[in-house]
Amino acid sequence: MRSVSEHLEHLLTLVSPTEVEAVALAEAVGRVLRGDVVAVADAPPWDNSAMDGYAVASADGSAGSWRVSQDIPAGHAPLPLEPGTVARIMTGAPMPQGADAVVPVERTDAGTDRVRIRDWPVAGAHVRPAGADMREGGVVLAAPRRLRAVDVAAAAAAGCAEVAVARRPRVAVLVTGDELVAPGEPLGPAAIYDSNSALLRAGVQEWGGAVTSVEVVRDGPQALLQALAGLDADLVLTAGGVSAGAYDVVKEALVPRGVQFAPVAMQPGKPQGWGRIDGVPIVCAPGNPVSVAVTFRLFVVPMLCAMLGVPAPTTRPLRVAQGWRTPDGRAQLMPVSIEGDTVRPATSGGSGSNLAGALAKADGFAYVAADVVQVELGATVDVMGLVP
Numbered sequence: 001m002r003s004v005s006e007h008l009e010h011l012l013t014l015v016s017p018t019e020v021e022a023v024a025l026a027e028a029v030g031r032v033l034r035g036d037v038v039a040v041a042d043a044p045p046w047d048n049s050a051m052d053g054y055a056v057a058s059a060d061g062s063a064g065s066w067r068v069s070q071d072i073p074a075g076h077a078p079l080p081l082e083p084g085t086v087a088r089i090m091t092g093a094p095m096p097q098g099a100d101a102v103v104p105v106e107r108t109d110a111g112t113d114r115v116r117i118r119d120w121p122v123a124g125a126h127v128r129p130a131g132a133d134m135r136e137g138g139v140v141l142a143a144p145r146r147l148r149a150v151d152v153a154a155a156a157a158a159g160c161a162e163v164a165v166a167r168r169p170r171v172a173v174l175v176t177g178d179e180l181v182a183p184g185e186p187l188g189p190a191a192i193y194d195s196n197s198a199l200l201r202a203g204v205q206e207w208g209g210a211v212t213s214v215e216v217v218r219d220g221p222q223a224l225l226q227a228l229a230g231l232d233a234d235l236v237l238t239a240g241g242v243s244a245g246a247y248d249v250v251k252e253a254l255v256p257r258g259v260q261f262a263p264v265a266m267q268p269g270k271p272q273g274w275g276r277i278d279g280v281p282i283v284c285a286p287g288n289p290v291s292v293a294v295t296f297r298l299f300v301v302p303m304l305c306a307m308l309g310v311p312a313p314t315t316r317p318l319r320v321a322q323g324w325r326t327p328d329g330r331a332q333l334m335p336v337s338i339e340g341d342t343v344r345p346a347t348s349g350g351s352g353s354n355l356a357g358a359l360a361k362a363d364g365f366a367y368v369a370a371d372v373v374q375v376e377l378g379a380t381v382d383v384m385g386l387v388p
């Protein structure tokens with residue numbers, strides 16, 4: 001049987017990075033930055049006050065009563081400081097030439113024509129120097145990285161209107177099963193709600209791809225081939241129909257098209273399919289919902305990351321707070337809940353592959369190597385997080 005790492009290595013040879021495109025900052029959150037963001041100007045652009053108070057020439061006086069020679073709100077350019085006076089200044093306003101320190105208003109009587117200053121400041125007090133945050137031409141965000149709200153804000157503060165990001169990989173999703181009905185529809189006598197298409201759609205979106213289509217295929221191999229014929233995608237994901245049953249549509253339709261189907265030494269998610277269909281990479285997950293979630297996190301996430309040009313997420317070593325048994329000869333992906341630096345199985349159902357509802361209790365999948373049969377209390381396991 002092929003191991004998880006052999007399988008992943010092979011799947012990664014099927015994909016390559018998408019092109020780079022420019023997007024406005026308004027569209028940038030969650031995208032993968034592929035070109036460094038460089039500051040267009042120093043930030044702050046000039047020395048400015050960190051406090052509402054009075055700008056003074058620190059070498060030029062001491063506590064006492066001072067004439068206020070100008071008022072400097074933020075957004076207004078000051079005149080040079082008149083010698084022998086102070087200037088009333090607001091937070092963020094430019095320091096007047098000749099002033100080098102600010103007295104907070106709380107250290108004064110808050111006067112407007114004259115002011116009584118109780119504590120005289122040292123040079124530089126409450127002044128934010130030009131360029132202290134960013135330097136013109138300096139790298140503010142180094143690529144590659146997934147852009148968070150704070151990163152988008154840093155790009156805006158650096159004066160960038162657009163950023164260079166990876167084009168979102170376009171992903172087509174197909175699920176199979178006569179038993180499937182969409183959530184919100186009435187359940188027939190032998191029906192279940194389709195959760196795999198929801199998982200794959202949301203997973204692709206969450207990890208930075210764009211879902212181009214989601215189809216539920218019911219009517220056998222011909223319908224599946226028809227659905228595949230019209231697809232415009234960088235990657236195709238299917239779920240269901242890959243095991244040993246009499247109605248395993250995906251396998252039946254795609255073996256003649258050169259897609260490979262074989263077991264991978266893992267639980268859940270053992271029956272897997274992979275290859276290319278009309279040149280487009282395809283991953284065929286088994287239909288059980290936890291198997292789909294595991295296939296997505298273990299294999300599809302690194303493929304999406306490779307397409308986006310960003311490193312795949314690393315695992316976290318965490319301590320086991322409650323042991324469990326695992327199958328011999330297959331790596332196990334156990335849904336776990338995380339508390340501090342410890343983990344325990346997320347539910348009493350363990351890694352049962354049909355427990356879609358129980359997955360909501362999990363914070364990650366613990367990866368247990370194929371040769372382990374018992375995960376001992378106090379042991380360390382590598383845990384994959386479920387979100388980027």
Ligand SMILES: Nc1nc2c(c(=O)[nH]1)N[C@H]1C(S)=C(S)[C@@H](COP(=O)(O)OP(=O)(O)OC[C@H]3O[C@@H](n4cnc5c(N)ncnc54)[C@H](O)[C@@H]3O)O[C@H]1N2
Nearest residue numbers: 175177193194195196197240241242243244286287288291
């Ligand atoms: N005789 C054997 N039977 C099975 C084997 C085996 O080796 N020999 N492997 C088992 C394993 S492991 C898995 S995993 C499943 C994989 O089966 P399929 O990929 O063919 O998936 P289906 O039969 O279509 O469905 C399995 C299960 O999942 C439910 N399902 C399917 N699609 C959805 C969906 N979109 N949303 C929610 N739930 C879905 C379906 O109702 C079934 O209960 O095969 C085992 N059997």
Ligand code: MOO
Nearest residue numbers: 268269270291353
């Ligand atoms: O491998 Mo199946 O995915 O155990 O249920």
